[in-house]
Amino acid sequence: MLTVQGLTKTFSNGKGIRDISFTVNKGEVFGFLGPNGAGKSTTIRHLMGFMKPDRGNAEICGLDVWKAQGTVQKHVGYLPGEIAFVDGMTGIAFLDFMADMQGLKHKGKREELIRRLQFDARTPIRKMSKGMKQKVGLVAAFMHSPEVIILDEPTSGLDPLMQKEFIELVLEEKERGTTFLMSSHSFPEIERTCDRAAIIKDGNLVAVKNIHELQSMQRKLFDVVFENKEDAHRFRASGLPVENYDDFRVRVAIRGNYNAFIEEAAKYRIRSMDVFTQNLEDIFMDYYDREDKQP
Numbered sequence: 001m002l003t004v005q006g007l008t009k010t011f012s013n014g015k016g017i018r019d020i021s022f023t024v025n026k027g028e029v030f031g032f033l034g035p036n037g038a039g040k041s042t043t044i045r046h047l048m049g050f051m052k053p054d055r056g057n058a059e060i061c062g063l064d065v066w067k068a069q070g071t072v073q074k075h076v077g078y079l080p081g082e083i084a085f086v087d088g089m090t091g092i093a094f095l096d097f098m099a100d101m102q103g104l105k106h107k108g109k110r111e112e113l114i115r116r117l118q119f120d121a122r123t124p125i126r127k128m129s130k131g132m133k134q135k136v137g138l139v140a141a142f143m144h145s146p147e148v149i150i151l152d153e154p155t156s157g158l159d160p161l162m163q164k165e166f167i168e169l170v171l172e173e174k175e176r177g178t179t180f181l182m183s184s185h186s187f188p189e190i191e192r193t194c195d196r197a198a199i200i201k202d203g204n205l206v207a208v209k210n211i212h213e214l215q216s217m218q219r220k221l222f223d224v225v226f227e228n229k230e231d232a233h234r235f236r237a238s239g240l241p242v243e244n245y246d247d248f249r250v251r252v253a254i255r256g257n258y259n260a261f262i263e264e265a266a267k268y269r270i271r272s273m274d275v276f277t278q279n280l281e282d283i284f285m286d287y288y289d290r291e292d293k294q295p
Ligand SMILES: Nc1ncnc2c1ncn2[C@@H]1O[C@H](COP(=O)(O)OP(=O)(O)OP(=O)(O)O)[C@@H](O)[C@H]1O
Pocket: 011, 012, 013, 015, 016, 034, 035, 036, 037, 038, 039, 040, 041, 042, 043, 081
């Protein structure tokens, strides 16, 4: 459904993307992950046919995205990282303008999306918050039920309730066979929606992983507070991977094997326990560090 082959672009400042290749199958939700400046938006802009690559190519629905820009864009819903709105328009006027470009006749789905995302589309865009603008952009990307939806950081600016609504929208569209490519920093969002994800760093694609592999790379940090110092000391000496500790408290980092941790912890009187999930950035850094250390 979507193929990127050897995509390369070097900007005049030497930055850019190098030899990016991946494929997204029909009905698949594909995540695009990486720290700021990694090259996610640059790859996405090429996919939309907005930039001509120095080398390589990309195809959507079998069409070259650069040569057949106009046709390809009819199949695609797109949310840019930063939306450029025409001054003085209301949300509705912008969506009408987009609907004309998309050849959209029936506005039922648009109204439904506005209702679900809970915003007043009659507001002038210049008066909208970042989150509201993001919602307008999301409606524009989804309302014509395109075969492929490409989203650059779709939930930035959305509150947790709206992030949840967004996840539901994606899962419903996926059910209908829609193909997605989206960049994100949010692990829960990727975890809930994506089948596979590409990890990009310094313009290079370092890995394509299915979501289960990505989950197994994630560590949970358990902060355990013991009733007495002796127990904390014994727990520390048990061989579990200890991150740090003080007299009563021990923090261990567990990846995958929770049983050994639970069995050991069950031997002592525990006063309290907190769990922290490693964020996506830390997983990348872990992963990159390990890659960099390989000969
Ligand atoms: N038009 C341009 N001219 C020069 N450099 C550019 C241009 N567009 C992007 N870059 C540079 O290319 C690199 C990749 O940028 P890109 O916007 O693709 O990153 P990103 O992964 O989307 O980051 P973010 O998460 O911050 O959006 C960055 O170093 C950026 O400064």
